[in-house]
Amino acid sequence: MRLKKLSGLIIMLSLGGAISPLHVHAATSPQATTATAQTAIPDKKQVMDAVEKLALAEVNRLKDVEQNPGPGKRGINTNWISATFFVGTAKLVEAANVPEVLDYNLAVAKRFNYAHQGNSAPVNLINADDQAIGDLYQSIYLHTGLPGVLMPLQQRLDYTLPYLTLTPAPKRLVWWWCDALFMAPPVLTQMSAITGDAKYIDAMDVQFWRVYDRLYDKKEHLFARDERFIERRSANNQQIFWSRGQGWVVAGIARILESMPADYPSRPKYVALFQEMVARLITLQQPDGLWRASLLDLEAYPEAETSGTAFFTYALAFGINHGILDRKTYLPHALKGWNGLNQYILPNGILGQVQTAGDQPVPTRREATTLYSSGGYILAGLEMAKLNDPVSNLPKPVKTPPAFEYHASDIVITPHPVNATPDQIREYDRRNAEHAAVKELAFDPMVDAPKYPL
CATH class of the missing domain: 1.50.10.10 (Glycosyltransferase)
Structure with missing residues (x-):
């Protein structure tokens, strides 16, 4: 990936031998120090x-x-x-x-x-x-x-x-x-x-x-x-x-x-x-x-x-x-x-x-x-754990995140409770209709904007 404002490519290299002695x-x-550990x-x-x-x-x-x-x-x-x-x-x-x-x-x-x-x-x-x-x-x-x-x-x-x-x-x-x-x-x-x-x-x-x-x-x-x-x-x-x-x-x-x-x-x-x-x-x-x-x-x-x-x-x-x-x-x-x-x-x-x-x-x-x-x-x-592995180059490559899989939300129909009263049934029906309206009327960037993300 090219970084804005950075000149040149991000070159993958091993730092062993790549950095010449500096003033340090x-x-x-x-x-x-005295070696006492295995x-x-x-x-x-x-x-x-x-x-x-x-x-x-x-x-x-x-x-x-x-x-x-x-x-x-x-x-x-x-x-x-x-x-x-x-x-x-x-x-x-x-x-x-x-x-x-x-x-x-x-x-x-x-x-x-x-x-x-x-x-x-x-x-x-x-x-x-x-x-x-x-x-x-x-x-x-x-x-x-x-x-x-x-x-x-x-x-x-x-x-x-x-x-x-x-x-x-x-x-x-x-x-x-x-x-x-x-x-x-x-x-x-x-x-x-x-x-x-x-x-x-x-x-x-x-x-x-x-x-x-x-x-x-x-x-x-x-x-x-x-x-x-x-x-x-x-x-x-x-x-x-x-x-x-x-x-x-x-x-x-x-x-x-x-x-x-x-x-x-x-x-x-x-x-x-x-x-x-x-x-x-x-x-x-x-x-x-x-x-x-x-x-x-x-x-x-x-x-x-x-x-x-x-x-x-x-x-x-x-x-x-x-x-x-x-x-x-x-x-x-x-x-x-x-x-x-x-x-x-x-x-x-x-x-x-x-x-x-x-x-x-x-x-x-x-x-x-x-x-x-x-x-x-x-x-x-x-x-x-990696001390027996070959020397690894830096920087570490950035992992590519998985593609975002998106599906428009399905309507969740809440079933009427057992032994619901008429008032409870009317409220459940109203709530379900509201949920359906949200899906039908709400702008969804991933559905309604072909160039998402803008």
Whole structure:
């Protein structure tokens, strides 16, 4: 599909060897951490079984919450927490036949009417966290071809675009926190791939690099969570680089690269940033394969943390599978991360030892679980399962949605109830006549407009 305003064709190529060394430090191989995990690549079926087991455990838990609500039971909504889980499940049902998960994805999206929260003040309408659920709606559109699925998302993104590219750049960022780079940019990039209109990816590109300029530490090769943390220090006088914050960024870049055209002008910058960050991150991996909540202050937070680890493992395996990262250098770290994560699967089948929602490092507990960490585990597992496959080209081809099969609604004749009174019979007859009139008189775009859609 040709994108408007983009020059050239979307060339499918492998990034292995296609990106020449840039100015970044990732051009040199980082020193590996101590290898303690097994070095064998896990069996694909075993990995997929583990991923499906966790996804089904979460789906069954969520269904139970819906059927038996109560204090302390966490269900779903359209926020970033739930959205991150559905980022994982959307990819899972694309890779494997898991009808229970697919049905749940479809049911949730329909329940929320393909809409978003934050439909009040403008500051909420442009909130990246509330746009993350768009990934689920995009996946359902590509699965079903239903034309109404994307409309609320497209309306929300169209409202946001002008603010992402304001010139001169305003004092405050639209995406003012690094987590946002996982939430909205992949949705915008994918929207350009689906629609063929480059306005979404172009606006994303402008705001992404504004965030980079303000929050990226070019010495540490890590992102401050937001501008409060640029100068802030821990009690041990360490810079505060939050594990999950870095995970949001590298996982977000991986998802951007899946949909970004191979000849997009700034694509090499995304690849270089991804390589530079991952090169730094593997030096901070601990012997158990996991990372700590505060990457530079192990004394303050000595316990393992799984949500950041899940996103790092996903990024590592993704980079290897797509030729962005050197396999020999990075494979041991991906394996250690995956093996480490699986030490924290709880008896209920869900990933534990998760830092709960927040904006900075805090201590973690083994029994702590969240939907976003489950989403991260699914993403990591799906890439780990492909480590024995050939290197895959990027961008990933956009799936062609099925043709929308349409039939004008049939009249539903409501039968008279047993023992109906004369008044009830008259009302049922009136209602049936009204339904027939709707079909006869209402303009139907797909029937009455030969050039639908106009």
